[in-house]
Amino acid sequence: MRTAISELDLRRARTVDDALAMVADGRTPVAGATDVFVALNFGTLRERAFVDIWALRELRDITATGDTLVIGALATYTDAIRSPVVAGWLPMLIEASRQVGGPQIQNRGTFGGNVANASPAGDSLPVFAAVGATIVLRSSNEERRVAFNEFYTGYRATAMRPGELIVAIEVPRVDGRQWFRKVGTRAAQAISKVVAAGVRGDEPRFALGSVGATTVRVPSAEKALRSDDIAGAAAALSAGITPIDDVRSTADYRRRVAVNLLRRFWSDTAD
Amino acid sequence: MRFTLNGSEVDVDAHPMSRLLDVLRVDLGLTGTKEGCGEGECGACTVLIDGEPVCSCLVPFSQAEGTNVRSIEGLGDDHPLQRLFMDEVGAQCGICTPGMVLAALSVGESPSLSDVQTALAGNLCRCTGYSAIYRAVLKWRGVSPDGASSI
Secondary structure (H helix, E strand, O other): OOOOOOEEEHHHHHHHHHHHHHOOOOOOOEEOOOHHHHHHHHOOOOOOOEEEEEOOHHHEEEEOOOOEEEEEEEEOOHHHHHOOHHHHHHHHHHHHHOOOOOOHHHOOEHHHHHHHOOOOOOOOOOHHHHHHEEEEEEEOEEEEEEHHHHHHEEEEEOOOOOOOOOEEEEEEEEOEEEEEEOOOOOOOOOOOOOEEEEEEOOEEEEEEEEOEEEEEEEOOOOOOOOHOHHHHHHHHHHHHOOOOOOOOHHHHHHHHHHHHHHHHHHHHHOO | OEEEEOOOOEEEOOOOOEEHHHHHHHHOOOOOOOOOOOOOOOOOOEEEEEOEEEHHHHOOOHHOOOOOOEEEEHHHHOOHHHHHHHOOOOOOOOOOOHHHHHHHHOOOOOOOOHHHHOOOOOOOOOOOOOOOHHHHHHHHHHOOOHHHHOO
């Protein structure tokens, strides 16, 4: 049954400092609400006090400064799809964004929300993992940066401390060909069975979602790719992931598809 | 809280965590907007906020303040796209139709079939098999469905 809204308390933040003060008070941030309201509709919402940060425009910009692409936490998938800066720097993020839900979800869902929700199936997460992004966290007291690949500490668990808000995702300049692929039951409106992103540069990088408790990279597989040893990379990848059986797929299927995606990444990005 | 609904300013006293869907249907009595899945999969509850399609079952009312909301009632009863949905039999049970029509309003000039399919990717229909819906939208945009490019 749907969560009774009479038990809930939502306040709107007028400024980022305002939002940080309310997060420090234990309120859960609500951005585009595409995860929070699904939980509300299904009666699985645990939190009771919220702060609405959707209107904080200063957290929505996507800009390139020096060698860094800065994606505001409240930038939506639609913002990325329409951004010439993203098209130039990180085209695989546009591919990923186009495959999130449908236009309705792309218009409201945010990258900060996708990262914070910490689902192993998050569609943008393999992109951030493959490029070695940095998550910018801010609290009332300080701002700190956490490497994306150290951000998740377990299933749906993150390195965030109480009182912190994700304010941006920083992406370094990416050298090499970018590649993204989502495998689901249909092109739109499907949660991924396996989702993958890769960069083929001097140091090839390949990240996967939905094959373990968190989005993962497998260093031994990437090392084998460096010497163009695709068979070795496939074996290392297969050994390095921990997919499960669930309603969407079986572990065996996911393992096989993950290896197929690695091979496809390598053949698609060959010169 | 005040917002613009179908061209008129409205002022509704509702919980800020109310779903926009419920504000429209319950507080304002506009039942054209339908509830389907409650998780952003089906698109039946689609309305436009500042011209962009959203799932009103996933929008907190607090986020509607000061915006321009358009629901199916805002099209009147004789919008050319509604008429084409009828002429092409793009509706059977009708539950998806209001959301389908509103999502289709974002289709630009001279669309390909693929453009229409992408614009409607967030709206599910269990009756029509979609072909009649795509025909209606293509004709509305002046494209012959027979000649529509699939690319």
